[in-house]
Amino acid sequence: MALQNRHLLGLEGVSKEEIKLILDTATTFREVLERPIKKVPTLQGKTIVNLFFESSTRTRISFELAERRLSADVVNFSADMSSLKKGETLKDTARNIEAMKIDMVVMRHASPGAALFLSRVIDSVIINAGDGGHEHPTQALLDLYSIQEKHKRIDGLKICIVGDISHSRVALSNIYGLKTMGAEVAVCGPATLIPSEIEKHGIGIFNKIDDAIAWADVLNVLRIQLERQDRSYFPSLREYRKYFAVTKERIERAEKQITIMHPGPINRDVELSADVADGKHSIILQQVLNGVAVRMAVLYLLGTRS
Amino acid sequence: MKYLFKNTIIIDPANLIEEPVDVLIVDGRIEKIRQSLSASKNDQEIDLRGNIIAPGFIDMHVHLREPGFEYKETIESGSMAAAAGGFTTVCCMPNTNPVIDDDSMVRWIIEKGKSVNQGIVDIYPIATITKSRQGKELSPMMELADAGAVAFSDDGSSVDNAEVLRRAMEYSAMINKPIIQHAEEPNLAKGGVMNEGFVSTSLGMPPIPSISETVVLARDLLIANYTKGKYHAAHISTRISVELIRDAKKRGTSASCEVTPHHFTLTDEAVRSFDTNTKMNPPLRAYDDLISLKEGLRDGIIDVIATDHAPHSFDEKQVEYLFAPFGIVGLETAIGLAITELVQTGYLSLNQLVEKLSVNPRKILNLPQVTIREGEKANLTILNPELRWIVEIEKFKSRSVNTPFNGRKLIGRAIGIFNNGQLLLND
Numbered sequence: 222m223a224l225q226n227r228h229l230l231g232l233e234g235v236s237k238e239e240i241k242l243i244l245d246t247a248t249t250f251r252e253v254l255e256r257p258i259k260k261v262p263t264l265q266g267k268t269i270v271n272l273f274f275e276s277s278t279r280t281r282i283s284f285e286l287a288e289r290r291l292s293a294d295v296v297n298f299s300a301d302m303s304s305l306k307k308g309e310t311l312k313d314t315a316r317n318i319e320a321m322k323i324d325m326v327v328m329r330h331a332s333p334g335a336a337l338f339l340s341r342v343i344d345s346v347i348i349n350a351g352d353g354g355h356e357h358p359t360q361a362l363l364d365l366y367s368i369q370e371k372h373k374r375i376d377g378l379k380i381c382i383v384g385d386i387s388h389s390r391v392a393l394s395n396i397y398g399l400k401t402m403g404a405e406v407a408v409c410g411p412a413t414l415i416p417s418e419i420e421k422h423g424i425g426i427f428n429k430i431d432d433a434i435a436w437a438d439v440l441n442v443l444r445i446q447l448e449r450q451d452r453s454y455f456p457s458l459r460e461y462r463k464y465f466a467v468t469k470e471r472i473e474r475a476e477k478q479i480t481i482m483h484p485g486p487i488n489r490d491v492e493l494s495a496d497v498a499d500g501k502h503s504i505i506l507q508q509v510l511n512g513v514a515v516r517m518a519v520l521y522l523l524g525t526r527s
Numbered sequence: 528m529k530y531l532f533k534n535t536i537i538i539d540p541a542n543l544i545e546e547p548v549d550v551l552i553v554d555g556r557i558e559k560i561r562q563s564l565s566a567s568k569n570d571q572e573i574d575l576r577g578n579i580i581a582p583g584f585i586d587m588h589v590h591l592r593e594p595g596f597e598y599k600e601t602i603e604s605g606s607m608a609a610a611a612g613g614f615t616t617v618c619c620m621p622n623t624n625p626v627i628d629d630d631s632m633v634r635w636i637i638e639k640g641k642s643v644n645q646g647i648v649d650i651y652p653i654a655t656i657t658k659s660r661q662g663k664e665l666s667p668m669m670e671l672a673d674a675g676a677v678a679f680s681d682d683g684s685s686v687d688n689a690e691v692l693r694r695a696m697e698y699s700a701m702i703n704k705p706i707i708q709h710a711e712e713p714n715l716a717k718g719g720v721m722n723e724g725f726v727s728t729s730l731g732m733p734p735i736p737s738i739s740e741t742v743v744l745a746r747d748l749l750i751a752n753y754t755k756g757k758y759h760a761a762h763i764s765t766r767i768s769v770e771l772i773r774d775a776k777k778r779g780t781s782a783s784c785e786v787t788p789h790h791f792t793l794t795d796e797a798v799r800s801f802d803t804n805t806k807m808n809p810p811l812r813a814y815d816d817l818i819s820l821k822e823g824l825r826d827g828i829i830d831v832i833a834t835d836h837a838p839h840s841f842d843e844k845q846v847e848y849l850f851a852p853f854g855i856v857g858l859e860t861a862i863g864l865a866i867t868e869l870v871q872t873g874y875l876s877l878n879q880l881v882e883k884l885s886v887n888p889r890k891i892l893n894l895p896q897v898t899i900r901e902g903e904k905a906n907l908t909i910l911n912p913e914l915r916w917i918v919e920i921e922k923f924k925s926r927s928v929n930t931p932f933n934g935r936k937l938i939g940r941a942i943g944i945f946n947n948g949q950l951l952l953n954d
């Protein structure tokens with residue numbers, strides 16, 4: 222069994238069997254990460270570029286660690302969007318990279334479809350590390366892995382994604398992956414942050430956090446920002462905290478087992494209270510560790526595919 | 528020079544002739560329309576069996592990009608593209624650099640239009656509503672009209688300030704020239720790149736809600752009604768827009784509107800390809816919008832088909848979706864799309880199509896009607912409504928090839944045009 226596509230651009234259209242393959246492969250790499258020598262020679266001689274047009278230290282470090290643990294040669298390229306807009310186009314940058322005989326490119330970019338665009342203009346294997354509000358497949362895969370690790374299954378679980386769904390780079394990949402794996406999915410947040418017609422993906426919508434907590438087995442809590450491009454979507458962080466934050470009192474009131482996830486970085490005591498982030502329900506740190514294992518799995522499966 | 532067109536059907540809403548006839552043109556005028564005319568020695572005889580001739584088509588919404596953006600299109604290349612697409616006349620939008628907001632610029636465009644391609648295509652400039660297209664002070668409309676501007680538009684942006692629009696409507700009504708509004712509420716549309724709905728949500732794209740068009744249109748129609756000015760809505764794209772225009776017309780408002788071929792052909796589903804040639808403003812909308820636009824054409828609520836021909840260079844469009852400029856070229860695919868999507872599907876007869884492409888725009892712009900009668904100047908679009916062909920951007924006359932229709936199979940194509948004494952046939 223191998224992955225169908227030579228790139229990982231998103232989870233939309235990726236089959237259950239393929240996701241299982243990635244998660245199973247990640248399990249073997251989790252074992253590697255527990256060893257005293259955490260390195261395998263799998264991608265020796267392969268060169269990977271981490272092409273980050275938006276700063277995302279966590280994702281980049283996670284990929285870089287995964288690449289080095291597979292013994293790949295790693296090059297980091299970071300540029301902020303404004304310089305890109307002024308001068309060289311993405312196509313130029315990509316062609317330059319191509320000329321340097323790169324095997325794989327991991328890209329973070331602000332535009333939806335940027336990873337697909339890159340796959341159309343160069344021959345290297347592309348891994349999408351976030352294309353705007355579109356997909357961020359490895360984040361969703363590590364979320365799936367972490368849910369499975371905790372609950373021993375994904376099928377039939379109820380997962381609610383909480384917060385800014387409209388601008389999240391995580392929500393869609395999670396929805397696609399979770400639905401494929403048989404989970405029930407809902408979103409919760411202020412109506413201003415829930416994108417139009419999202420229910421057509423076959424998911425529920427909550428506007429009250431207590432309803433979401435009462436319903437869900439797992440809450441995946443997203444980072445909240447007060448303003449985006451000079452637009453405000455809710456009155457204040459204070460009001461957001463009061464009506465949408467996941468807090469210890471709310472969880473205790475629900476009197477149930479619930480798993481708390483967050484893709485990071487957390488705004489402590491805004492979307493998630495500190496005691497919940499660090500509490501017994503939280504698997505946030507496991508997500509970070511699993512992120513490296515899942516990325517190793519993806520790099521391995523795509524890097525050794527042909 | 529004499530031309531004899533043999534065995535052609537004439538589709539002229541003002542002069543219906545059912546049978547194939549022969550048309551003799553002498554020195555740019557229609558001399559005779561008869562059955563079985565025979566050619567004399569020096570006549571150029573062209574057999575038009577299976578083809579029709581219609582009063583020359585006019586595209587009242589074209590961006591020729593000159594001056595300022597000649598790498599995208601020039602008046603010369605745009606006029607060739609128009610001719611190839613079957614248009615004998617185009618109206619060019621003033622969002623050039625510099626913008627067309629003074630009479631010398633209007634004259635310059637008219638002169639330039641006459642000097643390119645032996646002046647076979649008539650180029651009529653549209654001037655701005657406001658100075659520098661800033662939406663604040665009125666352009667010198669009377670002077671612009673005297674110089675030859677046929678309408679006013681700040682296209683590319685909406686006239687946002689209701690007071691400015693009110694005064695523009697009142698002022699332009701004195702000279703009976705339409706105000707052409709690109710209806711878009713800038714705050715609602717800000718940052719958006721495609722229609723808001725299930726597709727934008729599924730692609731994570733910043734959305735442009737349909738209300739960004741309709742709230743401005745609704746307001747404008749009330750202003751038009753109040754001022755008795757002459758209002759034309761450019762490129763309407765939503766179901767509600769059609770309803771608003773219908774209601775305004777019922778109320779007696781002097782309002783008209785146009786639709787582009789891409790809006791009655793494609794929906795926002797096309798954006799799933801991430802092809803930047805699906806990015807235009809207004810954006811491709813939902814399926815129910817598309818059906819309403821076709822019904823609006825059929826029911827006479829939508830008066831005009833206009834292309835919003837918006838050339839951009841290959842490199843400008845070869846970028847990430849978020850950064851690509853809005854707009855596509857339209858002149859060379861308009862007739863094919865209109866016949867395929869509207870005539871073949873029964874929404875319009877060929878006669879109605881000619882109204883949308885020739886009669887109605889001239890009515891709105893207050894231009895003399897073109898008819899095919901003996902003694903009239905010959906201003907003709909020649910087309911084959913049954914011809915099956917495939918769009919190939921390699922064959923475009925336009926300097927730009929930003930179209931989502933490359934490779935598309937169409938029915939119906941322009942064969943050529945005759946205007947200002949000259950015949951141009953496509954190869």
Ligand SMILES: [Zn+2]
Binds near residue numbers: 684709762808809
């Ligand atoms: Zn416009």
